[in-house]
Structures are given as C-alpha cells and as structure tokens.
Amino acid sequence: MSDTYGNLQKVRDGVRKYGITPHLPGGFVTPEMLEKIAAVARKYNGVLKITSGQRILITNLNDYDLPKIWDELGMKPAVKMQNSVKNVEMCPAGFCKRVKYNTIGIGMKLSKKYQWMEMPCRTKIGVAGCRNACASTYSKDVGVIADKTGLIVIAGGSAGYNPRVADIIAEELNEEQALKVIDSIFEYYKKNAEAGEKLSFFIERIGIDKFKEQAISISNI
Numbered sequence: 001m002s003d004t005y006g007n008l009q010k011v012r013d014g015v016r017k018y019g020i021t022p023h024l025p026g027g028f029v030t031p032e033m034l035e036k037i038a039a040v041a042r043k044y045n046g047v048l049k050i051t052s053g054q055r056i057l058i059t060n061l062n063d064y065d066l067p068k069i070w071d072e073l074g075m076k077p078a079v080k081m082q083n084s085v086k087n088v089e090m091c092p093a094g095f096c097k098r099v100k101y102n103t104i105g106i107g108m109k110l111s112k113k114y115q116w117m118e119m120p121c122r123t124k125i126g127v128a129g130c131r132n133a134c135a136s137t138y139s140k141d142v143g144v145i146a147d148k149t150g151l152i153v154i155a156g157g158s159a160g161y162n163p164r165v166a167d168i169i170a171e172e173l174n175e176e177q178a179l180k181v182i183d184s185i186f187e188y189y190k191k192n193a194e195a196g197e198k199l200s201f202f203i204e205r206i207g208i209d210k211f212k213e214q215a216i217s218i219s220n221i
Contacts, residue, residue: 005077006066009059018066019059022075025111026090026104026127027054033075040069053078053087053124054135083196085114085123089140093129101146103129106175110144110182119186120193120202126157138166141199142185144178147171151178155185155215156203164200167208169215177221184218 006018022037041048041058044065049057055078061069070077079086088111094102107127114125126137128145137143139159143166145152150172157166170181188211193202203211 004063004066005070005080006061006063007079016063017059018061018063019057020061020066020069021051021053021055021057021078022073023078023115024055025115026088026107028090029056036073036075040072043072044069052136054089055087080116081118083119083121085117085119085125087111088115088125088127089135089137090126091128091130091132091134091137093127093146096129098132099129099146100131100148101129101151103127103144103146103151106144106151106178109179114186117186119190121196121198123199125182139163140166142166142182144182150174153178153181153185155211156200156208158198158200162198162200167203167212169212170219170221173221177219180219180221181215184215187218188214 006020009017009019037056037058040046044061046058047060049059051057088107090104090107093099093104110125123141126135126140126143128134128137131145131147133145137145139157141157143154143157152171153169153173154166155169156164158164189199189202
C-alpha cells in the first residue's frame with residue numbers, strides 16, 4: 001500500500017498544499033536519492049527546502065499526488081506520527097578534522113533502533129564527534145558527544161518556544177555504555193512521563209538529580 005504521509009503546509013483560496021520529508025538517516029544522502037527527490041519535485045511542481053533537521057522538505061504538493069510521489073521516491077517518511085522519535089541528527093564526525101571519536105556509527109545505530117518509535121512527546125536525538133557539538137546537540141532531547149576522555153550522554157535539551165540546554169547525564173563512557181544509558185533514559189521516560197510531556201519538562205518536574213540517578217541505575221553501567 002502506498003504511503004500518504006504529508007503535512008498540510010498552507011490553505012490559500014480553498015486550495016490545500018502539502019509537504020513531505022523523506023527519511024535521510026543522519027542527513028547523509030546519496031546522489032541517487034537526490035536525483036529521485038529532484039525528479040519528483042520537477043514532475044509535481046514541488047518546492048525544495050533544506051530543513052534544520054537535516055532533511056529535505058518537498059512542499060507545494062497536492063494531497064492526491066502523495067501516494068504516487070512516495071511510490072516514485074521509494075523512500076520512507078521521516079515522521080509517521082507526532083509523538084515519536086522524529087530524527088537523529090549527526091555531525092560529519094569521521095569526515096571532520098576536529099573529531100575525537102567517529103560517532104556516525106553510534107548515530108546510525110540509534111536511528112535504526114529509535115526512528116519512529118512512539119514516545120510521550122516528539123523527541124529528537126543528536127550525535128556529535130567533538131565538544132563543538134555540531135547538529136545543535138545540546139538542544140536535543142537526548143544526545144551523545146565525544147570528548148578526549150570518552151563519550152558524554154546528555155538529556156533534556158529543547159529549542160523553539162521553551163529553549164533549554166541539555167544536562168550531562170553521564171560522561172567518560174565507551175560506546176556500549178553510552179548506548180545503555182540512552183536505552184535507560186528512554187525506558188524511564190516512556191514509563192513515567194505524562195502523555196504529551198516533553199523530556200525537558202519531565203526532567204524539570206522530577207528534578208535532574210532523580211532523573212540522572214534513575215537513568216544510571218537502570219543502565220547498570
């Protein structure tokens with residue numbers, strides 16, 4: 001069955017126009033993927049926009065064209081439901097001279113495991129290969145940052161209407177430990193947060209000390 005995922009972008013003179021965002025793990029895209037995106041944009045009079053979430057928005061589309069467009073793209077939508085993991089943003093890591101650890105592999109593991117997973121509220125993950133934290137990692141709900149002494153896991157970041165810098169949950173970790181801490185963060189969040197409660201609000205409600213204690217305890221690192 002064809003996908004019909006699309007986001008209503010505007011209504012003008014009774015005409016509804018929609019936008020779609022194909023899933024591009026970590027913002028990495030092949031020439032073939034770009035060619036497909038360009039082809040459907042030309043064919044269906046789409047407008048292309050690079051988003052802050054390391055995706056390509058194809059907008060100005062008609063709803064009745066969406067199933068055909070998804071079929072021709074042969075790609076999955078980046079967002080399937082509102083309260084879920086929307087994306088895992090990654091820096092160039094191994095392709096950058098400043099990298100302390102090639103975090104692309106971690107990012108891809110997180111993307112494969114958590115992309116589209118249902119959460120109490122919309123959730124974003126960021127992964128960075130050094131303390132510069134490109135991909136705005138400190139503004140993400142959960143993040144991994146590499147340093148000389150190991151990996152740092154952070155949580156509770158937020159941008160937009162209620163900006164908040166993420167808290168450090170654990171540091172000087174290896175990759176296995178970092179992934180365990182992230183698993184425990186999401187486990188605790190999903191079990192205890194209220195419906196629609198963003199992770200940053202959940203942390204502020206229960207207190208960072210309790211949240212950190214529970215996350216570390218569950219992870220058994």
